[in-house]
Amino acid sequence: MPKTNRDKELDKMYRDLLETRDSMRSANKSDGNRLLTFFIGLLMLGGGLFMIFQNISVSSSWGYGGHFFSIGGFHLSNGLIMLPIIVGIGMLFLMDKKIFGWIVLSIGIVIVLLSVMLTTHLSWRTTSAYVFIIMFGMTAAGGALVLKELFRKD
Template structure:
């Protein structure tokens, strides 16, 4: 029995459908591998950063001598840096235009954060070369895997 044009069209559509199904299967496997690579790289990056941060000691000299800021013999006591925060909170409750209270409160919070950050010291713990290479190798390899998967063009 000879094939009609409809049969030929159906055969062509069936072949196209099979090709798209096969390409979808292969791309889903590729997507799964890419996702797995991304998460393994993320785990390596996180593990390396965790090991690095475990070897850093953070100390602070805030409150040294009871003064935050000193000019010559005159010092600003640590408690006075809380004054803008207290004034800002009071202004929020007392004034009709609360924007001034928020500005003073924000300045007070910034002063406290800066005072803590300016007196913070970081110190690296002594470690052996093997651990050093493992830490930074994990960060480099994991970061490379994550970046490769994020910026891959297909």
């Protein structure tokens, strides 16, 4: 029995439907692979950064010698940098307009945080070349995988 135009159109639609289904399946597989690649990259990046931060020693010289900094012959001691905090707290309790007390207290907190940060020293612990390559290799590869999946153009 010869095929009519209607049968040919149905056959063509059926083939198109099968092609669409197959392309959807392959797209779903690649989406799963992309998500897996992203999370593997994230784990590698986190692991590498963790290893790097484990090999950094942090020390502070704050409080040693009793001086934060000196200008000429004038030395500002560590105890003296606490003065704005004490004055700010007093102003909060004594003044009606509390905004000035909050400003002085905030300045005091910033001065203390800066003094601690400025006297902090970071040093690298001795490690083998193998561990060094693993740490930075994992960080670089993980970061590359994450960026690749984040900025993929599909």
